[in-house]
Amino acid sequence: MQNLVRNLSRAATLRQLEILATxxxxxxxKAASEALHLTQxxxxxxxxxLGEAVGMPLYQxxxxxLVFSDFGREIAQSATxxxxxLSGLEMRLADLRGLRSGALKLSVVTTSKxxxxxxxxxxxxxxxxIDIQLNVGNRQQIIDRLERGDExxxxxSHPPEDIDTVSTEFLVNPLxxxxxxxxxxxxKRRVSLAQLAKEPFLMREPGSGTRFAIEQFLKKQNLKLNVRMTIESNEAIKHAVMSGLGISILSAHTLTFGGNAGLVELRVDKLPITTSWHMVWPKSKSLSPIxxxxxxxxxxxGRRLIEGEFKRTGLIATKRLR
Structure with a gap:
């Protein structure tokens, strides 16, 4: 093992390790070449x-x-x-310069975009x-990124419970x-859950945080919806609702900042579903100054800004969308 580490430290370049980690x-x-602006x-x-330097195959x-060998996986994780x-060092130096440079990396579920x-x-x-890097994906995609811990x-809205993380609530998320x-x-002044269940319903796709919250709510209420269609986009759902294809449940934030013309909020018993937005990061990772x-x-x-816009538009639970 000592010879392996010695060979790696002597022969491997930071660029090669960066390529391997990417x-x-x-x-x-292919994806790594595009991200690093290199040819395949x-x-x-x-x-x-790099494989020749350590004397072991990195992948096959x-x-x-592409499947990494045990050696390749260990080296890639160490390189990461x-x-x-190094990124943390850059951030700490940036803090000493008054946060005049550095990067902030975020991965967010689609509704929070x-x-x-x-x-x-x-x-x-x-x-x-400061360089801002923002990645958007559905809940499962962001969980996958969290497990890698790059951001x-x-x-x-519902942090995973099986990953060792730190989580802090920062904003209410009414559905x-x-x-x-x-x-x-x-x-109608009030719509019952039984009436809701009869209506054609447009559901978000599996892996969506909104769908996860809806399914948890339905389980508690012992309720089954009349799902007509599954749609992978909040915007597509809004247009489908406007077109009369059915009703749906979405985060009020998609309406506050994404437009709500032609839509109303139904006053349904035991709704809205109240969840919260969370900032999450790996427990093993120290926060940079930025x-x-x-x-x-x-x-x-940030929270006051969003809440102020929420109130300004009149989009609060049990009120008609304007």
Missing amino acids: VYRLGSI PTVSIQLKK MMGRK RVFSE YFIPHMLGPFCERYPG DFYVF VVIAPESHPLAG ADRFLQYVHDE
Whole structure:
């Protein structure tokens, strides 16, 4: 093992380790080459040289799938930690310079993409030298990224319980029932769950945080919805509702910041479903100065900004959307 480490430290370059860590994180040479702005042959050649330096194969191709060897996986994970430490050093030096440079990396579930940019705007104005990297995906995709731990924060409405993380609530996330303005139930003072269950329903896809919350609610109420269609996009659901294809349940934030023309919120018993947005990060990862400053900002000014916009538009539970 000592010879292996000695060979690695003598022959491997930081660039090769960066390439290896990126291939491991993204799962393919093609994706890594695009992320690093290199050609695929260049990536393959550098990995080959690195494998020769340690005297062990790093991976093999099984059909079209790239599978890491135990040696390759260990080196890639160690390289990831090395670059995380280097990034942390950059952040700490940036803090000494008054946060004039550095990076903040976020991965957020799709529904939070409606308000997260509104939080980021003022923060970026205050610290214009900071590079913001924002990745958006469904709940399962963000869980996968959390397990790799490449970003500073991960935004969930329902953080995973089987990963060792730190989680802090920063914003209420009410899920409301929406219908077209012409819907027969739109003018009702109160709609029962039995009435709701009879209506054609448009559901988010498996893996969505919104769907997870809805399913938890249905389980508690022992209720089954008349699901007509599964749709992978909040925007597509809103347009489908406006077109009369059915009703749905969405986060009120998708309506506050994503538009709500032609829609009403139905006043349904035991609704809205009240959840919260969480900032999550791996317990093993220390917050950089920039990440720590952003977290303070989110809990203070960022939250007030979003809540103020929420109230300004009149989009609060049990009120008709305007």
